[in-house]
Amino acid sequence: MRQTIKQKSLPLNRDKWAKIVQTAEAYARQKDAFLVKYGHVKYLHHLSAKRKLRDELVAVGFTSPFGLQARQWKLALDDALFTLERQWEAAVVEVKERLYRHEGLSDEEKHYAFWLLYRDKKHGRDWERFQAIFTNEDMVNEEINLDTEGRARVRKYLQRTFRRILGKRPRVKKACSFVVDQQMYRVFTAGKRQYIAVATLTPGERVVIPLTGMHAMQGNLRVVLLPDEQAVEVHLNREPRIHPSGGEEAGIDLGVTEVFTDDAGKKYRPEYGEALQEMSDHILDKSRKRGKLWALRRKFLEQDPNKAWRILRRNLGLIKQTKRNKRYRSRCENEINRAFNELYKERRPRVIAYENLAHLRGKAKSKGLSRKVSGWQRNIIKERREYKNYIYSVTDPGPQNAAYSSQECPQCGWVDARNRNGDIFKCRQCGFTADADQVAAMNLKKRLHDEEITRYTPYKKVKAILLQRYYLKQAN
Numbered sequence: 001m002r003q004t005i006k007q008k009s010l011p012l013n014r015d016k017w018a019k020i021v022q023t024a025e026a027y028a029r030q031k032d033a034f035l036v037k038y039g040h041v042k043y044l045h046h047l048s049a050k051r052k053l054r055d056e057l058v059a060v061g062f063t064s065p066f067g068l069q070a071r072q073w074k075l076a077l078d079d080a081l082f083t084l085e086r087q088w089e090a091a092v093v094e095v096k097e098r099l100y101r102h103e104g105l106s107d108e109e110k111h112y113a114f115w116l117l118y119r120d121k122k123h124g125r126d127w128e129r130f131q132a133i134f135t136n137e138d139m140v141n142e143e144i145n146l147d148t149e150g151r152a153r154v155r156k157y158l159q160r161t162f163r164r165i166l167g168k169r170p171r172v173k174k175a176c177s178f179v180v181d182q183q184m185y186r187v188f189t190a191g192k193r194q195y196i197a198v199a200t201l202t203p204g205e206r207v208v209i210p211l212t213g214m215h216a217m218q219g220n221l222r223v224v225l226l227p228d229e230q231a232v233e234v235h236l237n238r239e240p241r242i243h244p245s246g247g248e249e250a251g252i253d254l255g256v257t258e259v260f261t262d263d264a265g266k267k268y269r270p271e272y273g274e275a276l277q278e279m280s281d282h283i284l285d286k287s288r289k290r291g292k293l294w295a296l297r298r299k300f301l302e303q304d305p306n307k308a309w310r311i312l313r314r315n316l317g318l319i320k321q322t323k324r325n326k327r328y329r330s331r332c333e334n335e336i337n338r339a340f341n342e343l344y345k346e347r348r349p350r351v352i353a354y355e356n357l358a359h360l361r362g363k364a365k366s367k368g369l370s371r372k373v374s375g376w377q378r379n380i381i382k383e384r385r386e387y388k389n390y391i392y393s394v395t396d397p398g399p400q401n402a403a404y405s406s407q408e409c410p411q412c413g414w415v416d417a418r419n420r421n422g423d424i425f426k427c428r429q430c431g432f433t434a435d436a437d438q439v440a441a442m443n444l445k446k447r448l449h450d451e452e453i454t455r456y457t458p459y460k461k462v463k464a465i466l467l468q469r470y471y472l473k474q475a476n
């Protein structure tokens, strides 16, 4: 996993901006041409030897028809091949899912299919073997006990499934960015400002870009265009610093008011609730208004087509909406990010217990959050948790069974819906009192070591187990 550091520039003057745009456009057209050409399955084997393809192009004297310098088209080629690889790999994940579920294939047939899709953890994918799916070359090894016909059938099935999943091939529609390697830029400081001088289409020429903030830069960078501000953002990918794992176990209960509450009772980022609500309200409000406008447009469509067109252009345009949404989204993302930072830094955990995020939907519903928002929230939390686990060397135990986690008393074990009253937990048997979310986090943490209650234990069975334990404890 890599980390992207973004560094923005000051607005550029017209001349510099024009040169940057020109470079980005040529780069985009070249990348697009490579995508179209090498997107064909007959070139699939090149994905395991990207460098070789580049050398072959150099050997035949390739020059960019869009005016890129040699280093620039090589980067555009790499960029295109990585885009293709990502698309294929994403499709493989999806195809494997379908294979698991597919009941019409025998075990032997599935085995052969998985063998064709196999990817070695250390050496990566064998793209030549993968390519055989599409070229119908009959690749096989001694482990495969399937006759020729069966193998052909499996390949046909895979071809069909990939075609369905891949859909449209990736293209570059808009010139948004270009990549530069270490030889194509120079970083320097003057006064208190950092500058980057970037190569353009003209050999020897560099555009000097004043930056905001300071970062050490090396290796390949991506220059991303920000047309609204006539500025750029320099994206630097680097391997993040990995911290050794701590010794503690922690539990978190995800919320919609704060990002989460831990088993010690700390509420992480109480500012989150307001940001989330604002985003949700905005989206709900917008979609309601848009619904009304669409109805209005339909009404005018026959009477006054020009007016209908104006409504479409001025009020139903997507651009403004997306920009506003982005602002709300990044505010929530920031809060989530900060919450995880605080948790990992303060607790130094070895493992973190968490619930299956599907439960968030219940909490969100009670606050009237839009469905879109809660889905978004689930994804971003999952992504952040995985990334922070990686950086802080924390093991992921998988989600814990959250059944009755907010009704079970962490002290005596009594389970009762009435133990919880809004935000307060008070045990009806022993009187143990704590914040309700903290109790949930404590119980999730306890379930890390529960051998009877796994994430697959049915809801009702969990209650039976818990109560049985309670009575057993009372009897002793």
Ligand SMILES: [Zn+2]
Pocket (backbone or CB within 6 Å): 409, 410, 411, 412, 413, 414, 427, 428, 429, 430, 431, 432
């Ligand atoms: Zn109790």
